Amino acid sequence: MTESGSGGVRLDGPGAIGRRVLRLRTELGLTQRQLAEPAYTPAYVSTLESGKVRPSEAALRHLAERLGVTPEELVTGRPARLAAELRLRLTDARHVLATGAPEDAAALFRTLRDEAVEHALPGEQATALLGLGECLLESGDLDDAHECFGSVERLLADEPLPRRVPAIRGRANAHRLTGELRYACHLLETALDQLNASGLHDPDALLLLYSASIAPYMDMGAQERAAHAAELALALAPRVDDPALLAGMHRGVARTLIAQGRIAEADASLAKAQDLYQQLHIRTELAHCHWMRGYVHAQDGDLERAESELRTAHDMLTAKRAALYAEQVEVELADVLRRRGKVREVEALLRPLLATGTEPAESKDVPALRAGRGAVHVGAAHRLLGLIAEECGDTEAAEEHYRAALPLLERAGVSGDVADLCRLLGDLLRRTGRTEAALDAYRTGLAHRSTPGTTTLGPAPAPPPM
Template sequence: MSDRDDPVTIGHRVQQLRVARGLTQKQLAEPAYTPAYVSTLESGRVRPSDDALRHLAERLGVAFEELTTGRPAHLVTGLRLRLTEAQRTHATGEAEEAAQQYTALLAEAEAHDLVEVQATALLGLGECGLDTGELTAARRYFERAERALAEAPLPARVPALRGRAVSHYLAGELRYAVYLLESTLDELNRGGLHDPDALLLLYTGVIGPYMDMGAHARAAQAAEFALALAPQSGDPALVARMHRSVARTLIAEGRVAEADASLAKAAELYRQLQLRTELANCHWMRGYVSAQNGELERAEGELRKALTMLTARRAALYSSQVAVELADVLHRLGRSEEAAGLLRQVLSDLSPERGALHSAAAHRLLGIIAEDARDTEAAEEHYVRALSLLERAGAAGDLADLCRMLGDLLRRTGRVEAALDAYRTGLGHRTAPGTTTLGPAPAQPPV
């Protein structure tokens, strides 16, 4: 629906308000218009001009916006103020409380057909779902946001697309997540739609799937692009709080347009705050690269920085992913007990339905630690549990590697036939069609 209702709806609304106030058509029309004009308008046979509607609104004692749209005065501004409150709540890590605020806002926006507010509330609910691990619900919210923004330019739809891709990724659907993110990146870059915020969301979103699929060079390049695109802000939370306070003052003074502008600035800063999760992924990527290069102390520093940023946002699934990488570095530094404790904490926070890939990675590393300690029984148990989780997620590359590790363990303990079965299973995963290659890399951004 447009911002202004059709003539029939407006005419009916004028008639209802006039009758409720006990006015005749002549009293409503005077002094600028005739009773016949008001009659024609009320019957819906004429599209009134803005001047006529302002005259009628003044005579009826309502706001121009309420007369033309049926929405109470300042409704949109009030909803935007509450949206920034919900974004503030979410940015400070209170995902469940923020979800309640977004749900109430969504219901009101739907009742008044405010598509922009609906889309923002749906995006917020999706992000809250990612933080709390409710992946199916999160994906559905992002899909609804995409539908609400179907007529908007691609950069405006990117947060919903990225959210949907991340929900698939965290559920273990790696290749589909990469397809969504890479195809959107291609469409933006090849179409000249170089929106830095949209590109930043997509490049940071694709790092995790690349890493889990073994596409480390692409992950490193995506992290490089993301860090180059990252917006700079000294203290966005403080500035956002200032803008919210200013907006309240302006609303009280009736300066609605200025209040809206102030709220828009606050909303943008809260959106930047939510990018902390994405930027934490870049620190994780740096830590991983340092670990591969044998720079373990530097890797530990980067990974701890990422983990601190993610834990502050209570992003359980993301922080679990980084915790597993950190545990690997700690184990390689000779601090295996500390690593095992970190991994056990990861497993206590997850379930097979929430974070299967991260749980599998934790069991795999616990198996390695157990093997190093010559506890082959515990090692085998961890490897088998990791295999079960990876089979459910369809992570073929990781499955092949884990089958090799299990086969080696079984062979060393004298169970040759069982080892051969494990090796054959691993070879089957390694040659599964469509699981070992990616298509061409996305077009590069102008950074």
Template sequence: MTEGKGPDDIGQRVQRLRRERGLTQRKLAEPAYTAAYVSTLEAGRVRPSEAALRHLAERLGVTYDELATGRPAHLDTELRLALTEAHSALAAGDTAVAAEQFAACLASATRHGVETVQPAALLGLGECALESGQLDEAREHFEAAERLLAEEPLPRRAAAIRGRAVAHLLAGELRYACYLLETAIDQLNAGGLHDPDALLLLYSAAIGPYMDMGAHARAAQAAELALALAPGATDPALVAGLHRSVARTLIAEGRTAEADVSLAKAQELYQRLRLSSDLAKCHWMRGYVHAQAGDLERAERELCTARDMLASQHAVLFTHQVEVELADVLRRRGRDREAGELLSSLLNRIGPDRGAVHAAGAHRLLGLIAEDGGEPELAEEHYVSALSLLERAGAAGDLADLCRLLGDLLRRTGRVELALDVYRTGLGHRAAPGTTTLGPAPANPPVPPGSLGRPLPTRTPDQSR
């Protein structure tokens, strides 16, 4: 319950503080007021004037604001410091500690009515819940923050919207994640609310679901627009996140060397900012880049580093997702048994509501391992399970590849007509990725002339891997 400024609240505070200090009503009132006035005030039958409150506050040894609102002196400053410490704990990967600190900030801010701190504490709790894989809890925190910011300009709500979208993305709800991000981007641009930080945050967040849905052209456009906005951004962590997201589009285009450069930029910024969780995700993506380039030994090292960092931070869901990538590298290095055991244990912990795309990836890999082991029926079961997960998530790009694998298996086992049907389904996803589930692309932001249309970042001679 928020402490207020009503006569009952103020009267109770005056009475409590007077008794704590051993003062009579007459002693407190002198010399400007009477004991009867103090008695009436303490009973809540009169609203004191500013002059009366200042007199009483001086006699009681508290500040005017503390007596008027019930907030302890310097509370706002203390809460801001506590928020900074909580963010530092989250950046260092101490998710549980950070969550406790954000919760304490929220409780104190709510109790004392410090409305400016409550949304920030809820956003912090939402980020902690994302890291620990508590997706429903994360959505609730982000939604609560957005409600508190409902009357604020849209740029102030961008972080809450992005948080909700990421929670839906991790839950396998790709289309809804895109809808949330695109709607906010359109509203920002249409309303002339050109805020580089807010737009950069939203465009960078949209790249992931675009890629998972197979909408590669739209992902590349979002990356291009985000790069154009980067010079005007004030938060270096946002710029680091941009470079990490852009790497996904470069990987999809086969530009692995350039993707590694983009990730190196992100990694350098994360190290400078001491953002351990984001740094772990850079190792994750660099492992994927090395795997795409065929350097499996380096890929395994990077993925193991990412897994260990995320596991130490109790980032459970992200740890599981890295392990799917690691299992793929292990399989490609000829360690099928090790990969299969890792994937089988993972499927007990991820699924339709927690990392659907990666759960499908685990089934796909188990299908490949089963085929290599001469178990076509088991392989088919895994491919079908993967298809079901990807269809629910709307991950069109992965669906096309999986249809090819299943079609080949059906053809080899003599079910040609069924194989043709599966191939046709895959061709449908490959022909127009994303267009069956996404509406028109968001309007472009008003960026500086000449900043659009430039190529995504490329390696220069003095940039080392």
């Protein structure tokens, strides 16, 4: 039987404490009298060892001093330095995640989680699960990542909301990568409303949530809401000292600047993020900066520099074995290569991503990218292959790719992409003489274009007092 002390620390019952005292006394070769005197009697020690009484704080200090342990170790069975050592090893595991392969870091986090469970350290267990969830996001195991982040939220259910925000952000990211953009926005906005309603205006938590909300807003076409989140994040930045949070903010803000056509400012914001990630040696996030800079150059028409940045990002993510992100970069690289006329390279990149896996090591006969795992990029890959098919005169294959992409993008709620795809499909149908079908495609696209990213989102969360 256990009880909870302050801070959620497990306190064993009298029986467990008594057995622990008996074991330690026997190991040291002490009699009950030697352990008890001068403050207590042998009878008291005997009663305590039989589990009939819980020792007082004073008795715990006396017994611990005689037995060569700490009072905490007597009441919890946990060595005094265990929690501190576990936290140091968690820091080491995060360094492995930042610089190495996610599966290597995941193995460390699983070991640390198990040790935290064994010694009833819920805070350290939550930290290990949070790290494990981030590993699973990188490797593309999104269902398991969902479960990890959900477990963290359950472990910290009685903690203040700011403690749960990293897990909420992680779960929202998992939903975004799955293609559930509306739900990702719902999670982040609900947390923001709860923070503000409760008066918990924690700048780190708020910055993390506002920065995380930019990506799903932009994917849905809700550019005004994304820009507002970026403004609030920038206003919070002077109150935040964590360089990783600030780097993530700069990366998110860059997306809104790109959408506004402020390319030079976007590139400057990415440069700030890149500099911080280099200082922190966080290679995955650094690769994301190269990825986004490639997108910036592509938007600016500098396709050669765009290709160079995207190849750098791809090489870094492949070296880290961050599989899902590497596959997504391949789709964006393919878009740049198509615009540069390198059609064969595009097909060589995209077809393996959409083809059914046949490697013996694979446990499932499924595509690398698919609905539920990079759904937006699956749709983008089909769109690119459709464009190539059209350019080659194969309208049947082009239509097949467009129609494969449409439900994926509709379910994800990426309104701008859906509208563009409907235009392509409508043009193709019109050129092949199917006017009514073309009109249906255009109508579908117009419905998505009319109010991009707003039809499925409720009121924006109230901003915090600055």
